[in-house]
Amino acid sequence: MADMKYLKDRIRADGRVIGVNILKVDSFLNHQLDLDVMSVIGRGFAERFAGQGVTKILTIEASGIACALMAALELKVPVLFAKKSRANTQPEDLYTAQVKSYTKEETVTIVASQRYMTPQDRILIIDDFLATGEAVTGLLSLVEQSQATLVGVGIVVEKGFQAGGQRLRASGVTLHSLVVIEEMGPDGIRFTGDH
Amino acid sequence: MADMKYLKDRIRADGRVIGVNILKVDSFLNHQLDLDVMSVIGRGFAERFAGQGVTKILTIEASGIACALMAALELKVPVLFAKKSRANTQPEDLYTAQVKSYTKEETVTIVASQRYMTPQDRILIIDDFLATGEAVTGLLSLVEQSQATLVGVGIVVEKGFQAGGQRLRASGVTLHSLVVIEEMGPDGIRFTGDH
Numbered sequence A, B: 001m002a003d004m005k006y007l008k009d010r011i012r013a014d015g016r017v018i019g020v021n022i023l024k025v026d027s028f029l030n031h032q033l034d035l036d037v038m039s040v041i042g043r044g045f046a047e048r049f050a051g052q053g054v055t056k057i058l059t060i061e062a063s064g065i066a067c068a069l070m071a072a073l074e075l076k077v078p079v080l081f082a083k084k085s086r087a088n089t090q091p092e093d094l095y096t097a098q099v100k101s102y103t104k105e106e107t108v109t110i111v112a113s114q115r116y117m118t119p120q121d122r123i124l125i126i127d128d129f130l131a132t133g134e135a136v137t138g139l140l141s142l143v144e145q146s147q148a149t150l151v152g153v154g155i156v157v158e159k160g161f162q163a164g165g166q167r168l169r170a171s172g173v174t175l176h177s178l179v180v181i182e183e184m185g186p187d188g189i190r191f192t193g194d195h
Helices: A004-014 A026-030 A035-049 A064-075 A134-146 A164-170 B004-014 B026-030 B035-049 B064-075 B134-146 B164-170
Strands: A016-018 A022-024 A056-060 A079-085 A094-101 A106-113 A122-130 A149-159 A175-185 A188-191 B016-018 B022-024 B056-060 B079-085 B094-101 B106-113 B122-130 B149-159 B175-185 B188-191
Touching: A004 A026, A004 A035, A004 A175, A004 A188, A035 A064, A035 A122, A035 A149, A035 A175, A035 B064, A056 A064, A056 A134, A064 A079, A064 A122, A064 B035, A064 B064, A079 A134, A094 A134, A106 A134, A122 A134, A122 A164, A134 A149, A134 A164, A149 A164, A164 A175, B004 B026, B004 B035, B004 B175, B004 B188, B035 B064, B035 B122, B035 B149, B035 B175, B056 B064, B056 B134, B064 B079, B064 B122, B079 B134, B094 B134, B106 B134, B122 B134, B122 B164, B134 B149, B134 B164, B149 B164, B164 B175
Parallel strands: A056 A079, A056 A122, A122 A149, A149 A175, B056 B079, B056 B122, B122 B149, B149 B175
Antiparallel strands: A016 A022, A079 A106, A094 A106, A175 A188, B016 B022, B079 B106, B094 B106, B175 B188
16 A cells, blocks of 8 residues: 555655645655655555546646656556646637636636547546645536546645635545645644544 | 657657647647656666766756656656746745747746755756757756756757757757657658668
8 A cells, every 4th residue: 555654754754834824845746756755646546546447647737747647657547737828819629727826826727638638538637736626626627628527536635724625525526635634834734634 | 778769650640740840749748648658758768877876857847847757767866847937036045047938939937946956966957858958058057056967968859950959969968869850841750860
């Protein structure tokens, strides 16, 4: 089994909590990629979503790409990464969705080519963080536009104290987060299940 | 040996040449990631740069990440991906460089944390495309600022008819491109060495 205790330990040891909402994991996930962490992430998603007929993993640039690729190497399926666009024109062969970024205080259009996601696909969405759920909601919209089947959503770190996870689960989405942070602050990080 | 004929065949079969300068390889590298192609890329770089004491691979978001990660899995070193920033402020703990994008007609600042690249590092730079060489030149500047040792530069697809490769080699950089396109257009793609 992929070792989620290792992932939690690395987040506790190397993550930097800024205020009450921001967790920087630049040393192993969001700027530098640590191969031990990436391996645990890939195997963690594969154990949860193997055998469900996933045909493609959908993620969003940039920091989702590495997580999605590690899972893809285990599940042996291609990755499709949605791109962030600032263009005002909308070519006809794209699925598009609007995604608001709270950290960057801007709204971007995310796009995916209609060539690479079709009604025959069974899609696993993967992203690194889940907070308010805006990015995942945008990716879900792309899947819906394609009429592909959604197998589920895999997240590396869910901030359980923000509303995204609860809202997605309430809407019926199969959501699996490798680790869920219940609370964090200057005194440390508490994960759901660590009692 | 990693099979560069396979990579060329995929570029010929699935790449779309637009005008004389643009090659879209969205179906396996720049939007969708094909695992067979990615595997050839990772092994190709590893065969060229193994045994040279590389401690870290430096790339740039977004489409360089997957190529760098595949090489990193072979060479068993971490990846550092420089980020594109539009911020005007420059925090003191960052290496920064200006990179002009010809396709997007804009200049972006690329940044890397000083924490993750030091004089003790031996850096391999990896990117997907080399045309005018602006991105690689920016990455070289980050390495120089860090006083790390540059082992070399690995490129998946070099456009040999643009000036970047020649300029980098003339400056003494060890540059290895998995494939080099000599000419491309409506009639097809000719690679260097295919005569």
